[in-house]
Amino acid sequence: MTETKNNSQISLTTLKDLEDLPSNRIDVIMLHSQKGGPGKTTLSCNLANELARRGKKTVIIDLDVSQPTLQHIFNIKDIKITINDILLGNNVVSENNISSTSVTNLSVIVAQEKIDYGEGLLSLLKSIHDHSHFILHEMMKTLQNFGYQYVILDCAPGYRIESIHAATVADARIFVLRPSTFSFEGAKEMLQDIYKKLSYQSLNFFIFNQIPPELKDKSLRLLKEWKEEIENKTGTDNIFLGFFNISNEIIENCIWGEYFFPRSHPLHNQLSCMVDTVIQNIDLLKQDEIISGSQKRINLETTEVSTKGE
Numbered sequence: 001m002t003e004t005k006n007n008s009q010i011s012l013t014t015l016k017d018l019e020d021l022p023s024n025r026i027d028v029i030m031l032h033s034q035k036g037g038p039g040k041t042t043l044s045c046n047l048a049n050e051l052a053r054r055g056k057k058t059v060i061i062d063l064d065v066s067q068p069t070l071q072h073i074f075n076i077k078d079i080k081i082t083i084n085d086i087l088l089g090n091n092v093v094s095e096n097n098i099s100s101t102s103v104t105n106l107s108v109i110v111a112q113e114k115i116d117y118g119e120g121l122l123s124l125l126k127s128i129h130d131h132s133h134f135i136l137h138e139m140m141k142t143l144q145n146f147g148y149q150y151v152i153l154d155c156a157p158g159y160r161i162e163s164i165h166a167a168t169v170a171d172a173r174i175f176v177l178r179p180s181t182f183s184f185e186g187a188k189e190m191l192q193d194i195y196k197k198l199s200y201q202s203l204n205f206f207i208f209n210q211i212p213p214e215l216k217d218k219s220l221r222l223l224k225e226w227k228e229e230i231e232n233k234t235g236t237d238n239i240f241l242g243f244f245n246i247s248n249e250i251i252e253n254c255i256w257g258e259y260f261f262p263r264s265h266p267l268h269n270q271l272s273c274m275v276d277t278v279i280q281n282i283d284l285l286k287q288d289e290i291i292s293g294s295q296k297r298i299n300l301e302t303t304e305v306s307t308k309g310e
């Protein structure tokens, strides 16, 4: 950075200067949907895996406390801390209680599998309601101090309070839809109800997943109309990340406990484009904030992909 020699001189920060700074920020990306099952967990894991593969120190957190999955996907046996402990205020993250995974640079905080129903569940819900906003904020700061560059929050669907709180701490929200009228209507409702009010200094993305490969032209046209409606008429900027096909190979791999898209699979290429779009937009947003303090929105070209064939 240019040194100021006296108070009357103005110090200018340039993009080049920023490149030279050590990494001193953490980027939080949440995956959300209105209904269950469109592919949040699948995309969260693949996004986290891709960031880690690119050398970014990443942690993925299972915030779907009523349907935990990440301990199975990452085959975590020795669990030292769960998100339940953290949300209950019983424990805090430290460098040696976050589980590492078999993927270099990727750690995971799982959710507790067997919830103590009755009193245990009630106190979890109460604690989440009262404290999860503050706890999540504090946890992001702690993870940043440990050198994490990306946090992926795999959230519960709908208006769950922990998901709303996650949306408030996220730099980027990725909303996942299925190709169905109820998914489309639900997404519009949620984007207008919640995301619109949170778009200050953060970004909204959306993705259609599980598209049948051989769609009729008229169905494809309708999906494109939905995409445009979400982009233009939900009252906030929503950046489109693509139409992702449903794939028999991916389903079959899940039978064998393999959840990452193989590098040779077309979904891997789409995912990689999605990662580029999300991280470049967050970079621009944060650089823009640092340089000018403005809250300008970023509109990068997004990758639109064909829905034909696997």
Ligand SMILES: Nc1ncnc2c1ncn2[C@@H]1O[C@H](COP(=O)(O)OP(=O)(O)O)[C@@H](O)[C@H]1O
Residues within 6 Å of the ligand: 033, 036, 037, 038, 039, 040, 041, 042, 043, 209, 210, 244, 245, 246, 247, 248, 250, 251, 254
């Ligand atoms: N593009 C896809 N192709 C094939 N199967 C998919 C795809 N996306 C998700 N799935 C499958 O759909 C099911 C639900 O996905 P999941 O990621 O658990 O959804 P969510 O977390 O939103 O509830 C899983 O069995 C997953 O393997």
Ligand SMILES: [Mg+2]
Residues within 6 Å of the ligand: 040, 041, 042, 064, 069, 154, 155
């Ligand atoms: Mg899930």
